[in-house]
Amino acid sequence: MPRTTHDAIVIVPGIMGSELYDTSTDTVIWGIANPRWLTRAWLRPKGLTSLHLTPAEREGDHTRVHPRRLLQTPVWSPFLRGIEPYTRLVNLAEATAAHPDAVMTFPYDWRLPVAVNARRLAEEARTHLQNWRTHPAHDPARRQAIEDRPARLVFIAHSMGGLVTNAALTLGGDSDLAADTRGILTLGTPFEGSVVAANILNALQGAPLPLPHGRLAAAAATMPAVHELLPRFLCLEDGLDVRRLTPSDVDEIGGDKELFTQAQDFYTALYARPLPKQQPVVGVRQDTVQSLTIAHGTVRASEYCFLTNADRELVRDANGAPRRMPVWGDGTVHRLSAAVSSPTIPLPAQHGALANNKRVLPLIEDFLLDHDALIRGPEQGDDGIGLTVPDFVTPNSSWECVITGTDDPAGVECSIAAADGSWSREQFSFDVDDDERLTTRISLPDVGLYRVTVKADYGPEVTQIVFAGPDDVPSEG
Incomplete structure (x- = not known):
């Protein structure tokens, strides 16, 4: 060819x-x-x-x-x-x-x-x-x-x-x-x-x-x-109903x-x-938000969606509640x-x-x-692994990296490196939490972009970028 x-x-x-x-x-x-x-x-x-x-x-x-x-x-x-x-x-x-x-x-x-x-x-x-x-x-x-x-x-x-x-x-x-x-x-x-x-x-x-x-x-x-x-599918939980977003929402x-x-x-x-x-x-x-509720103007997003049939109507359980599905x-x-x-x-x-x-x-x-x-x-x-990390951290503070799809620490490699190549680390110890996910603690040395890479011996690698910002940044909201 x-x-x-x-x-x-x-x-x-x-x-x-x-x-x-x-x-x-x-x-x-x-x-x-x-x-x-x-x-x-x-x-x-x-x-x-x-x-x-x-x-x-x-x-x-x-x-x-x-x-x-x-x-x-x-x-x-x-x-x-x-x-x-x-x-x-x-x-x-x-x-x-x-x-x-x-x-x-x-x-x-x-x-x-x-x-x-x-x-x-x-x-x-x-x-x-x-x-x-x-x-x-x-x-x-x-x-x-x-x-x-x-x-x-x-x-x-x-x-x-x-x-x-x-x-x-x-x-x-x-x-x-x-x-x-x-x-x-x-x-x-x-x-x-x-x-x-x-x-x-x-x-x-x-x-x-x-x-x-x-x-x-x-x-x-x-x-x-x-x-x-913005989502156009059935995603907004409203009591026992699930509906699409409206302009008022x-x-x-x-x-x-x-x-x-x-x-x-x-x-x-x-x-x-x-x-x-x-x-x-x-x-x-990968952990992904798929639905939400709105309470007093605040969004609460969840990592599950709702089953629909061929006519795109909600599938409900025996109690009439919409069936959730991650x-x-x-x-x-x-x-x-x-x-x-x-x-x-x-x-x-x-x-x-x-x-x-x-x-x-x-x-x-x-x-x-x-x-x-x-x-x-x-x-x-x-088959494959998922990676969940914070999107914003501060230097020299410990934060959690979560790996899903496996509970075998021996079968996973994890590394993190500065995007500019100035720093890297490859040795991490893992714990298994109550949900059978692998977790490890990471601390970054300075302000900048860092790339986290995890790889299982049976699947492809997954990467994500984390921004470490100054530790004197105030919260807003």
């Missing part, structure tokens, strides 16, 4: 996966990962002000912020935690393509509505395909391909990038774009939203949280994209009713027509929300690391090369 593809490849990152540049102040406002920038962005009173949507931006003037490129270094955000760069994915795509010019990356302003970015993606993907079909390397590659046909588009989309891609192919204004697309591979795309988005919006008025969480909530309340990530937890209503209208239009054929990769085995996910998006079509490819991995995962990359290569065994083969098993 050919080891290259003659198709045109488009890489679409997830929320917070693009570096943003403020043209009015000549500064990067998102995408630098050094500790000084992180501390300034998340802990100073006006550290995230540049990320707030202005009235002009809400009215459609999107000239202030320019998305310059995909993330080049890992970053961190409250609730979403670590977001790995896309370097490995881009390098793989360029090595698999017939020529590096066949690969297009699509950085976008992830604060804006999905529909805005979808229209731009449709235009740029069309231009990219046309340019590649006339490229000197296209025809020789076409002659070596399995099918003798002009190049088509192949999208690799992470997280919210899958929503942008699907909207580009259905609502983007190019009626032929879907026909000119060979396939879409989505990585942890929240097709039905995520309860994490409710946690983000609620951080200003919920339980006391570290200051970065409140900073994010204030910015997120202005962002259409965060409201488009969103207003109560700190969101914007108008932005949520606009988001609902967008999804009504998107799902009114069939979505393109695609292959979802879904994260599994399905886990990737730590941000629960499994059912990411499974827009079947079969899916389940993989034990954290959300922000899916596009960088060592086990995902061979699957992406097979997809780019059009090896149909990936599509027709059975789903991989769910």
Whole structure:
């Protein structure tokens, strides 16, 4: 089989996966990962002000912020935690393509509505395909391909990038774009939203949280994209009933009713027509919030969802109570929300690391090369481990790292390293708690980003990023 593809490849990152540049102040406002920038962005009173949507931006003037490129270094955000760069994915795509010019990356302003970015993606993907079909390397590659046909588009989309891609192919204004697309591979795309988005919006008025969480909530309340990530499935426990969020609910937890209503209208239009054929990769085995209650404006999220039948009606037990079911996910998006079509490819991995995962990359290569065994083969098993760590800690304070999916300390390796390579530790002792989970205590030496890696001898490794911030940070809320 050919080891290259003659198709045109488009890489679409997830929320917070693009570096943003403020043209009015000549500064990067998102995408630098050094500790000084992180501390300034998340802990100073006006550290995230540049990320707030202005009235002009809400009215459609999107000239202030320019998305310059995909993330080049890992970053961190409250609730979403670590977001790995896309370097490995881009390098793989360029090595698999017939020529590096066949690969297009699509950085976008992830604060804006999905529909805005979808229209731009449709235009740029069309231009990219046309340019590649006339490229000197296209025809020789076409002659070596399995099918003798002009190049088509192949999208690799992470997280919210899958929503942008699907909207580009259905609502983007190019009626032929879907026909000119060979396939879409989505990585942890929240097709039905995520309860994490409710946690983000609620951080200003919920339980006391570290200051970065409140900073994010204030910015997120202005962002259409965060409201488009709110859950749209049956998730809100209300007595003996479970229902979907309403605009009033969103207003109560700190969101914007108008932005949520606009988001609902967008999804009504998107799902009114069939979505393109695609292959979802879904994260599994990670503790993931899947439902919530609201009491006096405070969100309480839970790590279980509710069974529904084929008509999407609640399944109830003998006492009439909705039946609960934990399905886990990737730590941000629960499994059912990411499974827009079947079969899916389940993989034990954290959300922000899916596009960088060592086990995902061979699957992406097979997809780019059009090896149909990936599509027709059975789903991989769910065996694997889960990793749960705090998203914000302070240096020199002990905190708990929890590993699920095994109770055998001898079969697990755990390591932690500073993202800049200045410090690492590999020797940890484990205890088994009452829930038969492995736990260990970790302390970090200084402010910065740290990557926790755990690996079982029977499955893939799982990674997550932790931000250690100054120990004099006040709580907010």
